[in-house]
Amino acid sequence: MSSSKKMCVSLVPIFNHLEEEEMKKIVELSNSKKYKKGEIIFRSGESENHLYIVHKGKVKIFRLTESGKEQFIRTMESGDFLGELSLFTKNKHNSFAEAMTDVEICVIERNDFQKLLYQFPAISLKVLEELSSRLESAEKLVSQLSSQDAEIRVASYLMELVDIHGKTEIMLPMSKKDLASYLGTTQETLSRKLSGFQQKGYIKQSGQRKIHIIDMAAIRQIIGSRDLRCKNSSR
Amino acid sequence: MSSSKKMCVSLVPIFNHLEEEEMKKIVELSNSKKYKKGEIIFRSGESENHLYIVHKGKVKIFRLTESGKEQFIRTMESGDFLGELSLFTKNKHNSFAEAMTDVEICVIERNDFQKLLYQFPAISLKVLEELSSRLESAEKLVSQLSSQDAEIRVASYLMELVDIHGKTEIMLPMSKKDLASYLGTTQETLSRKLSGFQQKGYIKQSGQRKIHIIDMAAIRQIIGSRDLRCKNSSR
DNA sequence: CGGTGCGTTGATGTTGCTCAAAGGATGTGG
């Protein structure tokens, strides 16, 4: 119990650089909770009073679109923290968190966390870093979504995965259904696009989530081809 | 000169709560710069070594879409700061900043700013707050963009402005061109949608950017009408 | 004034959403 609490604290990048003693203090403030796959951890509209730290498992964060569709925002894995937004602004949650697998989470009270920030400025810096990078990826996502072309979005995403994995064998980190939502399209369209790529020999799908990239150049072409469609004459 | 520096520091929410003396220190670290309307303040890809604080005027932040289109991210006005991302992660800029009007900006060196954060934990908290709320609006934007329907996006945006202004007379904070980009659509579509609303008597446009909301209820209808379109039979 | 960029409107084509139906994959309980 206490050990799993300790695990949490020592896991998270925002804490794990602290001295033994300081960590101990934090451990005392934290609580451990478990959720089964599919359980909702919090709902949009609920008021936020905690910092959640994912200790074990995977959590999916999503919103509901104005028009009622589920919009996948991101996944959180071991070491990630969430609930950060309302920690400072006293707002309500504006998104949902659902356990994608069985999950263990450590929880710290809002007020306690704020005190920690005052006590240990270094923590603030870590949190800042994390928020910055999260903001960055959110803005990147925005930029991708407004690329009208679903094909380009899919292609970009594949390239992104290649970069992350560092090889041409990639695994989708979520179901195609969720991925479609993340990319701002539908399951059907995503499925068609991938099948299309496969037919043209750009990729090879195996199993549910494994994709082998065969012709990177061709895929890059797609991304950079905003006016190929104009007419083949002009360029 | 020095007075305009001081203005900057006392303007920004992240600093203006500090003691006179502390501010003085900060003033010493800052520099003032001016840009003419249309000038680029920084470009995507340039490395980031400064915190910019907008003192006077308006700045537009945008990215270039994978497909080469301009994607409007946000505007920054007096008191807002930017350049925050790379301040912590040592990255390159991933967006462009362009002066929408003549602009005065205060600049602080990256390293100096980091020192400030260590010295005054309260600053970190302010920055955290700001980043949080920025992240929130980015995620909201994501959620809106993936609402396939441009009409809904336009309607939502109008309602948002009404909330902000607190009245039914609203001013667009940017050109329709930029707004279209922000909403992930084109000038033409935006123009048509607005004309459409006007024809149905929901709104009244006057001048370039002034809009009077007449029938809020109708507009709210649009937003919540994900399956009205099924068949006209239902209404 | 001519020039440049923004805003509007019209016509046309295409992407990708919707609905529908059926084939895997996975899991649950008998």
Add this chain to the structure above:
DNA sequence: CCACATCCTTTGAGCAACATCAACGCACCG
């Protein structure tokens, strides 16, 4: 261990929304 339920995935067909192209009116600026 099998039968059944559920969820994810794939494929098909039709249609509406929206991007694109094009042309013109309008404002702002030198």
